Amino acid sequence: xxxxxxxFLIFLLPLTARAELLDIKPVTSPGGIKAWLVEDxxxxxxxxEFGFRDAGSANDPVEKQGLARLVxxxxxxxxxxxxxxxxxxxxxxxxxxxHFDATRDYFSGSLKTLSKNKDRAFELAHMALTDPRFDxxxxxxxxxxxxxxxxxxxxxxxxxxxxxxxxxxxAGHPYALNSGxxxxxxxxxxxxxxxxxxxxxxxxxxLVVAAAGDITAEELGIVLDKIFxxxxxxxxxxIADLTLQNAGKTFLFAKDIPQxxxxxxxxxxxxxxxxxxxAQVMNFILGASGFGSRLTEEIREKRGLTYGIYTSLFxxxxxxxxxxxxxxxxxxxxxxxxxxxxxxxRMIDTPITQKxxxxxxxxxxxxxxxxxxxTDKIAExxxxxxxxxxPIDYLDVREKEIQATTIxxxxxxxxxxxxxKSMTTILVGQPLPKDNPEFEAVEIVDTLPNVE
Amino acid sequence: xxxxxxLIVLTCCAILFPLNLAVAAPQPVKNEVVATTAPEESIERTxxxxxxxxxxxxxxxxVVIPNFRAPVVTHMVWYKAGAADEEFGHSGIAHxxxxxxxxxxxxxxxxxxxxxxxxxxxxxIGGNDNAFTSHDYTAxxxxxxxxxxxxxxxMEAGRMNxxxxxxxxxxxxxxxxxxxxxxxxxxxxxxxxxxxxxxxxFVNHPYGxxxxxxxxxxxxxxxxxxxxxxDRWYAPNNAILVISGAISPAEAFQKAIEIYGVxxxxxxxxxxxxxxxxxxxxxxxxxxxxxxxxxPIIQILYRAPSARQxxxxxxxxxxxxxxxxGGPSSRLYRSLVSEKKIASSVGLSYSGDVWDDASVWLFAxxxxxxxxxxxxxxxxxxxxxxxxxxxxxxxxSDAKTRMxxxxxxxxxxxxxxxxxxxQALVTGLTLDDVEFWPYNIEAITAQDVQAVAxxxxxxxxxxxxxxxxxFLLPEAPEEKPPSEENPQPARTGAQR
Numbered sequence: 001x002x003x004x005x006x007x008f009l010i011f012l013l014p015l016t017a018r019a020e021l022l023d024i025k026p027v028t029s030p031g032g033i034k035a036w037l038v039e040d041x042x043x044x045x046x047x048x049e050f051g052f053r054d055a056g057s058a059n060d061p062v063e064k065q066g067l068a069r070l071v072x073x074x075x076x077x078x079x080x081x082x083x084x085x086x087x088x089x090x091x092x093x094x095x096x097x098x099h100f101d102a103t104r105d106y107f108s109g110s111l112k113t114l115s116k117n118k119d120r121a122f123e124l125a126h127m128a129l130t131d132p133r134f135d136x137x138x139x140x141x142x143x144x145x146x147x148x149x150x151x152x153x154x155x156x157x158x159x160x161x162x163x164x165x166x167x168x169x170x171a172g173h174p175y176a177l178n179s180g181x182x183x184x185x186x187x188x189x190x191x192x193x194x195x196x197x198x199x200x201x202x203x204x205x206x207l208v209v210a211a212a213g214d215i216t217a218e219e220l221g222i223v224l225d226k227i228f229x230x231x232x233x234x235x236x237x238x239i240a241d242l243t244l245q246n247a248g249k250t251f252l253f254a255k256d257i258p259q260x261x262x263x264x265x266x267x268x269x270x271x272x273x274x275x276x277x278x279a280q281v282m283n284f285i286l287g288a289s290g291f292g293s294r295l296t297e298e299i300r301e302k303r304g305l306t307y308g309i310y311t312s313l314f315x316x317x318x319x320x321x322x323x324x325x326x327x328x329x330x331x332x333x334x335x336x337x338x339x340x341x342x343x344x345x346r347m348i349d350t351p352i353t354q355k356x357x358x359x360x361x362x363x364x365x366x367x368x369x370x371x372x373x374x375t376d377k378i379a380e381x382x383x384x385x386x387x388x389x390x391p392i393d394y395l396d397v398r399e400k401e402i403q404a405t406t407i408x409x410x411x412x413x414x415x416x417x418x419x420x421k422s423m424t425t426i427l428v429g430q431p432l433p434k435d436n437p438e439f440e441a442v443e444i445v446d447t448l449p450n451v452e
Numbered sequence: 453x454x455x456x457x458x459l460i461v462l463t464c465c466a467i468l469f470p471l472n473l474a475v476a477a478p479q480p481v482k483n484e485v486v487a488t489t490a491p492e493e494s495i496e497r498t499x500x501x502x503x504x505x506x507x508x509x510x511x512x513x514x515v516v517i518p519n520f521r522a523p524v525v526t527h528m529v530w531y532k533a534g535a536a537d538e539e540f541g542h543s544g545i546a547h548x549x550x551x552x553x554x555x556x557x558x559x560x561x562x563x564x565x566x567x568x569x570x571x572x573x574x575x576x577i578g579g580n581d582n583a584f585t586s587h588d589y590t591a592x593x594x595x596x597x598x599x600x601x602x603x604x605x606x607m608e609a610g611r612m613n614x615x616x617x618x619x620x621x622x623x624x625x626x627x628x629x630x631x632x633x634x635x636x637x638x639x640x641x642x643x644x645x646x647x648x649x650x651x652x653x654f655v656n657h658p659y660g661x662x663x664x665x666x667x668x669x670x671x672x673x674x675x676x677x678x679x680x681x682x683d684r685w686y687a688p689n690n691a692i693l694v695i696s697g698a699i700s701p702a703e704a705f706q707k708a709i710e711i712y713g714v715x716x717x718x719x720x721x722x723x724x725x726x727x728x729x730x731x732x733x734x735x736x737x738x739x740x741x742x743x744x745x746x747x748p749i750i751q752i753l754y755r756a757p758s759a760r761q762x763x764x765x766x767x768x769x770x771x772x773x774x775x776x777x778g779g780p781s782s783r784l785y786r787s788l789v790s791e792k793k794i795a796s797s798v799g800l801s802y803s804g805d806v807w808d809d810a811s812v813w814l815f816a817x818x819x820x821x822x823x824x825x826x827x828x829x830x831x832x833x834x835x836x837x838x839x840x841x842x843x844x845x846x847x848x849s850d851a852k853t854r855m856x857x858x859x860x861x862x863x864x865x866x867x868x869x870x871x872x873x874x875q876a877l878v879t880g881l882t883l884d885d886v887e888f889w890p891y892n893i894e895a896i897t898a899q900d901v902q903a904v905a906x907x908x909x910x911x912x913x914x915x916x917x918x919x920x921x922x923f924l925l926p927e928a929p930e931e932k933p934p935s936e937e938n939p940q941p942a943r944t945g946a947q948r
Contacts, residue, residue: 042521043864085790089781093850095857114860141789148796148817151747155641256743259634291554291571291581301568304627307635327635359576366578369522370595373866 021368021395024382027217029224035209036382036392037220040375044115046213047379048125050228051387053208054236055107055201057179058318064189065450066181068102070142071197075100077138079127084138087124096121098128104175105317106208106387107201112376115214126227129202134194143186150183150451157261157428158325160448164253165426167449169265171245175319178450203234210382213375242319243267250337250425250442252432260429261327262336266422268313268320271388275416277401278409279313282417284360285410286347287311287324292359294343295324305332305339315388322417330430334438341420348414351407365399499887500859501869504701508709510717511689515883516704517696517869525601525697526867528593529608530878532692533685535665536587536658536725536807544629544665545681547585548673551625553592554583555617558610560714567621570607579604587659588807589878595867598698605711612686613715622675630671633664641742642749645924650811652738653753653920657728659808687718692877696870725808728917738922747817749924750824752831754812755917756908759804760880766804767892768900769812769908774851775843775901776800776834784816784834794822794830805879809917812909824923832911839910842902856890 025037057068076091076098077084091098097112098121109129113121153159163178170176181189207228211220244267269279287295288311295309309326328336372378385394432439503517535546555567565573574581579596592611594604617625637643647662654660664670693712695704759766776783777800780790788795798816814835818827862868876886885892908915 040521044860045864085781085786088779092779092781093854095854095861112861114857141793144796144819147820148747152817154746155742155744157639257639259631259639261639289575292568292575297568300628301621302624304624305631307628307632327639328631329634359572363575363578366597367580368578369524369597370578370580370866373522373524374864376864 021399022372022378022381024392025217026392027211027220027224029221029229031225031229033204033207033209033224033228035211035220035224036386037210037215037217038212038378038382039216040212040378041214043375044214045375046111046113046115046118046121046211046215047376048111048209048211048223048227049376049379049383050109050111050207050209051383052107052202053206053387054105054239054317055102055203055206056105057102057177058104058174058239059201059237060174060177060179062177063185064193065177065185066146066179067189067193067197068107068201069180070139070146070186070189071194072100072102072107073142073146074134074138074194075132075198076128077142078133078135079124080131080133082127083133084135084141087128090120090124094120096124098125100128102179104179108383110376118215122223122226126230129227130230132194132198134191134198136191139189139191139194143189146181146186147183150180154448154451157255157257157259157327158263160253160255161261161263161426161428163448163450164251164428164445165263165265165424168246168249168251168426169244169321169424170242170319173242173318174239175242175316176450182450183452200234201236202231203236204228204231205233206236207231208383208386210379210386212378212382239318244319244321244422244424246424247422248424250427250438251445252427252429252442253445253448254431255428257429258329259327260330260333260427262325262333263426264324264340264423265321265426266419266424267417268315268322269413269417270320271315273416275409275413277398278405279413279417280364281357281360281402281405282347282352282410282413283311283313283322284364285352285356286343286418288313289360289363294347295326295340298343299326299336299339303339305329305336331433333427333429333432334436337425337438341423344414344418344420348411348418352410354407357405357407357410361402361405364402368395368399497888497891500889501863501873501887503869503873503883503887505883506701506705506708508688508713510713510715512691512693512708512712512715513877514693514705514708514712515695515873515877516699516701517694517873518698518700519696519863519866519869520698522866523598523698524595524866525598525695525699526593526595526870527601527604527608528591528694528696528870528874529612530589530591530692530694530874531686532589532690532723532878533681534586534588534590535661535663537685537723538658538681539677540726542669542673542677543661544663544670545673545678546590547664548626548629548670549678549682550583550585550590550592551629552617552622552678553611553615555621555625556615557607558614558616560606560610560613560711564614564616565607565610567618570611573607574604577603585663587663589875591874591878593867593870601695601699602707602711605707609711609715612688612691612712615682617675619675626670626673629664630667633667633670636664637662638667641740641744642924644742645738645740645749645751645922648738648740649751649753649920649922652735652922653755653811653917654809655728655731655734656726657808658725659806684721687720688712688715689717690720692874694870694874694877697866723807727808730916734918736918736920738920739925740923741925741927743927745924745926748824748926749922750816750818750828750831751922751924752814753920753922754814754909754915755809756802756812756904757804758806758808758810758879759876759885760807761809763881763885763892764896764900765904765907766810767896768904769802769804769810771848771851771855771893771896772838772901772905773800773802773812774855775847776838778851778854783838787834788816788827788830789819792830793819794827795819798831805875805881807879814909824925828921835905835909835911839902839906839912843898845898848896848898848901852893852896855893859890 027035060067078087094117100109111125287293305328311324506514538545577600581594583592651660784798788798795816796819802812
């Protein structure tokens with residue numbers, strides 16, 4: 001076990017000599033299916049995470065939005081000769097976790113099993129992937145569960161703000177739709193839609209696999225063929241790239257609540273851009289770190305305006321962005337928005353301090369092992385590296401690039417990203433008072449998009 | 453403060469890996485171990501987490517869970533003091549104190565930490581930290597590279613020795629807590645509903661008040677009262693240290709002796725809380741209507757024993773929970789959602805990790821066009837069936853196998869085992885109760901399960917404390933209330 005050795009090493013030489021973080025092995029099955037593996041026999045648990053590129057909900061037709069997620073919900077509800085109840089009972093009784101999901105960009109599956117139940121787990125995964133039943137009973141049950149979820153979410157202002165943000169920032173692009181479906185679009189989805197999605201999106205050539213835990217490379221090779229071997233090649237549709245829309249605008253959905261939810265989005269940074277890692281450092285100092293971030297210091301600690309304020313950089317296949325999320329009592333919304341803009345501007349105008357830089361690097365590099373402490377988390381990390389087309393030694397590359405970041409790199413990243421003019425701002429809460437200067441800029445939205 | 457407390461504030465422990473889901477056994481758990489008549493000490497029993505415990509001279513308990521998968525540790529200090537230990541009229545003190553513990557504290561042999569410095573230091577070493585408050589405990593934790601464990605232990609020991617939030621920081625933090633309450637509760641009719649359910653079920657008992665506190669009391673809370681709570685309860689002999697990760701028990705005990713061992717033992721008050729009276733003719737129904745609610749909910753809250761009060765009954769209730777709501781093929785989902793199509797979701801939850809009475813929550817959302825009245829009746833039918841016919845041997849053994857097997861997954865984590873052990877110990881269980889939990893589950897019989905159902909969940913019997921049935925409904929005045937007996941909807945702060 002390399003980690004044991006590593007632990008002692010670090011004890012003697014704190015945080016200096018670092019070997020590569022994870023011993024990731026590339027594995028190719030006899031049938032030619034590729035996967036990344038981190039082998040670890042400490043606990044008798046195996047996790048396999050897999051994704052299908054370009055098979056996400058961005059392909060959902062407008063009148064059938066929610067399709068990819070509904071396929072995911074229904075795919076583990078019966079397969080082969082097992083109906084939904086029989087299939088779920090086997091999973092439950094053998095404590096096997098098998099579920100599917102869809103992001104905007106890809107369709108994914110997740111399998112976790114105890115070593116002693118692995119053979120049946122692999123069979124059930126194969127059945128669900130290649131021979132799902134998509135029975136009408138299961139579709140209706142899953143549709144109703146989703147409709148119930150949507151109706152329940154209508155008392156959740158953060159969920160409501162996200163609906164509005166997607167609609168405005170991604171206007172004109174499939175990302176603008178509700179990947180969870182709408183109350184009416186879910187009604188339009190039939191079992192033949194599910195089957196068609198399965199036949200055209202779940203393929204061998206868009207498959208990506210990651211595994212971790214109590215399994216050897218040799219055994220994994222055999223298992224890959226067993227689970228995925230009979231998949232056929234497919235041709236996923238092309239999705240266009242997108243520029244964020246409605247820059248500089250503020251939208252408000254009126255709701256009678258004492259605290260207004262605020263979400264802000266603007267363009268972020270490409271993976272390939274030279275300032276990518278500097279932007280991560282900048283984001284950490286600005287708002288991603290929570291405690292200690294500039295936004296938390298100024299807005300929560302000094303002024304008590306909120307319980308939480310966070311920023312986050314994200315990269316989807318067809319767009320990238322920087323988001324901010326927070327909330328404050330209604331009367332403080334204008335002050336809050338001004339403070340956020342001022343902090344963005346300060347990050348552009350004033351170089352960060354040497355201490356800020358060192359602390360950010362230390363966290364971004366040093367905290368990585370904390371996200372690698374369970375079998376499924378390790379497999380998830382391996383999958384996301386592959387889905388983002390990163391090299392197998394990426395964690396080492398990342399560390400070097402973060403360590404090489406300078407104060408000037410961070411300023412350059414801030415100048416590139418943080419213009420207050422490029423913000424699209426979403427508010428859910430009570431309308432602002434009319435005598436406030438912010439009031440004029442706010443566009444009131446009467447109907448929440450992509451819900452009904 | 454902070455992130456983790458969210459669910460705990462609302463549902464008191466929901467995210468804390470309820471013992472029945474998460475506690476785990478390594479492979480060899482076999483029925484014959486329990487069935488055997490050999491003397492106790494000759495049986496080789498396998499522990500779930502392989503933890504070791506040690507008690508310092510000053511009374512502080514130290515538990516170490518070795519786990520060498522990555523060069524990191526989770527370090528937690530749990531205090532046996534929470535919102536239920538507050539003086540009446542001062543709700544929210546335990547939680548406010550938890551926030552203020554980040555606003556300046558002692559550091560042995562060095563200058564005190566300034567407000568905010570604790571978390572900044574933790575970030576700067578590549579770690580994460582936070583804290584959470586429950587009715588029965590307050591816990592502080594850091595996940596860090598093991599090389600920095602000494603320093604972090606000194607910081608936490610300093611925080612046990614003294615905190616000194618400046619007055620301006622107390623005022624701004626009060627605003628933060630008020631925003632926290634708005635975000636968690638005042639903005640969310642579901643949370644308001646939960647708050648009122650608890651308040652009805654726990655009359656005169658501190659579990660009936662919200663952990664975060666009532667807004668009017670948060671607004672007038674003063675530092676001398678908060679300090680009093682800190683001085684009364686924050687002491688080594690009222691704390692449990694749990695360390696999970698890449699360190700041997702011997703080494704961790706040595707560090708604990710050097711760093712925490714120097715803190716003096718303090719005299720502790722007796723933990724005495726007001727108890728609920730038996731109220732005659734009590735209203736056992738809560739109806740809230742709210743314009744934001746589109747999906748009605750029914751919830752029924754029963755009081756039941758905690759694991760500290762009755763270990764066997766608590767274990768039987770855990771098995772009952774698994775049989776009723778262990779997954780899609782368990783009784784409630786299978787019957788109400790898959791077969792009868794009466795509910796779109798349904799569940800039952802029980803957590804025995806509390807000091808006084810625990811709660812069993814039964815909850816459901818009706819399927820479209822199904823009445824709440826009928827749903828309520830079907831839920832009661834399910835309980836009657838359980839009480840009258842019991843559970844089958846197959847159902848019982850399937851449930852127990854799942855619980856014991858799923859325990860293996862609980863070891864597959866750094867912070868998880870520390871959470872499970874800390875929560876159990878701080879609510880009065882022993883380390884053996886956790887480590888040998890699978891054997892105790894194995895010993896539960898069908899009769900045990902039927903008996904706790906009959907005793908605590910019986911719709912046909914008058915319980916000592918009546919079950920509270922709650923309805924959270926859309927605002928639709930033309931719609932009939934779900935029960936003719938009680939047509940008066942409770943008007944509450946939900947309407948502004």
